[in-house]
Amino acid sequence: GAVVSQHPSRVICKSGTSVKIECRSLDFQATTMFWYRQFPKQSLMLMATSNEGSKATYEQGVEKDKFLINHASLTLSTLTVTSAHPEDSSFYICSARKTGLITGELFFGEGSRLTVL
Amino acid sequence: GQQVMQIPQYQHVQEGEDFTTYCNSSTTLSNIQWYKQRPGGHPVFLIQLVKSGEVKKQKRLTFQFGEAKKNSSLHITATQTTDVGTYFCAGRGSSNDYKLSFGAGTTVTVRA
Numbered sequence: 170g171a172v173v174s175q176h177p178s179r180v181i182c183k184s185g186t187s188v189k190i191e192c193r194s195l196d197f198q199a200t201t202m203f204w205y206r207q208f209p210k211q212s213l214m215l216m217a218t219s220n221e222g223s224k225a226t227y228e229q230g231v232e233k234d235k236f237l238i239n240h241a242s243l244t245l246s247t248l249t250v251t252s253a254h255p256e257d258s259s260f261y262i263c264s265a266r267k268t269g270l271i272t273g274e275l276f277f278g279e280g281s282r283l284t285v286l
Numbered sequence: 287g288q289q290v291m292q293i294p295q296y297q298h299v300q301e302g303e304d305f306t307t308y309c310n311s312s313t314t315l316s317n318i319q320w321y322k323q324r325p326g327g328h329p330v331f332l333i334q335l336v337k338s339g340e341v342k343k344q345k346r347l348t349f350q351f352g353e354a355k356k357n358s359s360l361h362i363t364a365t366q367t368t369d370v371g372t373y374f375c376a377g378r379g380s381s382n383d384y385k386l387s388f389g390a391g392t393t394v395t396v397r398a
Contacts, residue, residue: 201384212374212390213329262328266384274319274331275376275386 171197173265175278182253183286189249190281192263198243199265203275204236207260219246219263243268253285290377292389299365300397307392309358309375316378318351318358319386324371332373367396 172195182188192202200221205213217238218226225238237249246265250257260282264275289312299305309318317336321329333342335351335358342349346369348361358375372393376386 203385210393213388215385215388218385264329274334275321275329277321277328277330279328 171195171265171267171276173199173263173276173278175263175281177281178279179282179284181284181286184254185252187249187251188253188283189247190261190263190283192246192248192265192278194244194265194276197265197276198268199246200243200268202240202246202263202265204238204246204248205262205264207262207280209260213262216248221246250283253283255285258283258285290375290387290389292375292392294392295390297392297394298397299369299394301365301367303365304361304363305365305394306359306361307373307375307394309360309377309389311356311377311387313379314355316355316380316383318355318378319376320349320358320360321374321376322371323374323391327371329374362394365394365396367398370394370396 202219219240262280
């Protein structure tokens with residue numbers, strides 16, 4: 170099966186600093202990747218859709234200047250949480266769909282748990 | 287966009303018993319997918335349903351897509367401890383819609 174790798178799996182940072190999370194599709198190309206936020210015992214909240222070579226599409230209520238997304242290649246998307254605050258502490262998870270398969274299954278990364286002190 | 291509601295939120299099951307989790311959409315779906323997330327893990331794709339009234343089975347798991355394509359269910363028979371986790375349904379509004387709307391999930395715990 171297809172593998173999506175997410176790094177780091179855990180990160181602790183001080184308030185006011187920025188944190189970058191990487192999402193890589195290891196054995197397939199992904200034109201589109203998705204970034205979610207998941208609170209404890211809750212569902213996946215879609216934050217944005219990352220499109221290779223173009224600007225990300227953000228969901229309503231998600232600050233694009235706060236959560237910077239870059240999809241520089243067909244196998245890598247990054248999410249940067251800028252000027253992090255304790256309320257940004259959460260589980261961030263990415264998913265990817267194989268290029269050309271708009272209705273295909275999503276392959277999820279392992280997730281990144283961010284703790285902002 | 288469509289809203290996908292999932293019930294129950296929690297399901298406590300005695301090992302060996304059956305249970306069902308339900309997914310309902312406010313609008314007609316082009317297809318629906320089911321994912322399982324083990325505690326501490328990430329969601330893993332289980333199945334996709336596309337046709338009205340479609341029924342698919344995976345060993346002890348039976349997935350159904352309603353005739354109106356607005357609801358779906360997952361039925362697990364003879365629950366085992368390996369079934370522990372959260373089951374999410376995710377629906378797509380149209381065949382051209384690249385986004386999936388996830389339900390809140392049903393978290394399953396098993397009593398041995």
